[in-house]
Amino acid sequence: MFVVLLHYVQPLTVVEKYLEEHRKFLDSHYAAGHFLASGAQVPRIGGVILVKNLSREELDVVLNEDPFYREQLATYQVIEFSPTKYAVGAEEFFSLKS
Numbered sequence: 001m002f003v004v005l006l007h008y009v010q011p012l013t014v015v016e017k018y019l020e021e022h023r024k025f026l027d028s029h030y031a032a033g034h035f036l037a038s039g040a041q042v043p044r045i046g047g048v049i050l051v052k053n054l055s056r057e058e059l060d061v062v063l064n065e066d067p068f069y070r071e072q073l074a075t076y077q078v079i080e081f082s083p084t085k086y087a088v089g090a091e092e093f094f095s096l097k098s
Contacts, residue, residue: 001081002059006074007046014073021067029062036093046074052093056080 008015026049029035036050051059059078068074086093 001083002051002054002056003079003081004049004051004059004063005041005046005077005079006048006068007077008044008074010071010073012044015068018067018071018073025066034062 026035026038034051034054036052038047038049040047051062054062056078063069063076063078066074069076
């Protein structure tokens with residue numbers, strides 16, 4: 001499982017021009033079962049994506065498809081972790097393929 005932290009390196013006015021395309025990118029990976037959650041950081045300096053069911057190599061390929069990456073609007077910090085505890089009811093979200 002991965003947490004991806006995006007940090008905007010361009011003004012929000014530029015980022016917002018690509019927001020709809022970025023959301024379509026996110027939607028395609030939700031549909032594929034790769035993304036669990038995503039959203040803007042507060043304050044709005046970037047975003048966060050929670051990822052499962054991908055290897056690090058596969059994740060790198062996916063992130064390269066992001067319009068924010070393509071247009072050099074954000075930098076990406078990828079943090080890998082293995083969840084060992086989670087809230088009751090969240091089991092299906094945190095079950096990982098081997």
